[in-house]
Amino acid sequence: MKGIKTLGQFIIEKQADFSYAKGELSRLLRDIGIASKIVNREVNKAGLADILGDAGSTNIQGEGQKKLDVFANEQFISALSSGGECCIVATEEEDDFVRIDSAVSHEAKYIVCIDPLDGSSNIDCNVAVGTIFSILRRKSVDGLATLADVLQKGTEQVAAGYVIYGSSTMLVYTTGKGVNGFTLDPSIGEFCLSHPDMKIPENGTIYSINEGNYVHFPEGIKKYIKYAQVEDTATKRPYTSRYIGSMVADIHRNLIKGGIYMYPTTAASPNGKLRLLYECNPMAFILEQAGGKATDGLNRIMEITPTELHQRSSIIIGSTKMVEKVEEFMREFSPVKSCN
Ligand code: AHG
Ligand code: MN
Ligand code: MN
16 A cells, blocks of 8 residues: 555545535545546446436436436435535536435535536547536525525635546546545555646647637637647647547646637537536636636636526636637637627
């Protein structure tokens, strides 16, 4: 065991850093870690078990649910219910937020917003998928927690993380004191610290965007894409285009190598496609903690006031210098209306 630090050991070691509720937040993170191992097991054998394909249902956002979307959703809700620290789960897969009854008597203080399976349209073809989570502390003091407790700005997050079910499975999280990454060692069934204090390069050469939507992008984004494709040796352009179609996988790669991920407004998604509470905010918190930046083109993602559970936002996220360049183009060519 020399030199190995498991996620469980690391969480306990670091809980001294939390300003409050030390044990509770640790237990919450531990519960999410356990559920993600169960999801990992199922994702890995998806081709063998009868869990590929559609569940035959749609979520409130009109998106077809995959069997694994539904399975992952159940696993996380179940883990968070039995843990007793979480009073509400807000998930992509449920129209309304889910109140955890077992937590009422326990005075559970935390709200978890979660995308149980991100990139699930990729699951049928063995491409990396993920889980994204954001942890908030309830603000109300009496009675049951309400929607207002869920609709908090990203700046209020106490922790956020993602799991990538890729060529190896990793859990990356922050509690506001840097970002640490853990790789699942399947032989012992533990997430082990493999990427301590992750930092995104200040600049990069990878841009990630669904360029098929080009015609519908704001002018500022179109101009940035053309800028990225122009030859200029001093700034290492033309950049490299990489787009997996799983936000977690695209952002994870860019976090390690340096790069920018963009999902701006399009005709199909006039407010952007990705959801503020359980996709944009947690990824923004992680990337900012790693030294990067996340905006909607003009405004910091974590300062957007949410008004709806499944609110969407455009997102421009990654290496600080690259995001700032996009902001320059947005201010010049799409200044009135932000990407939102
Ligand atoms: P989800 O599977 O949770 O609905 O999220 C899919 C998201 C995100 O992961 C990805 O980057 C994006 O949708 C891809 O969208 P396009 O296919 O429109 O590019
Ligand atoms: Mn998603
Ligand atoms: Mn999803």
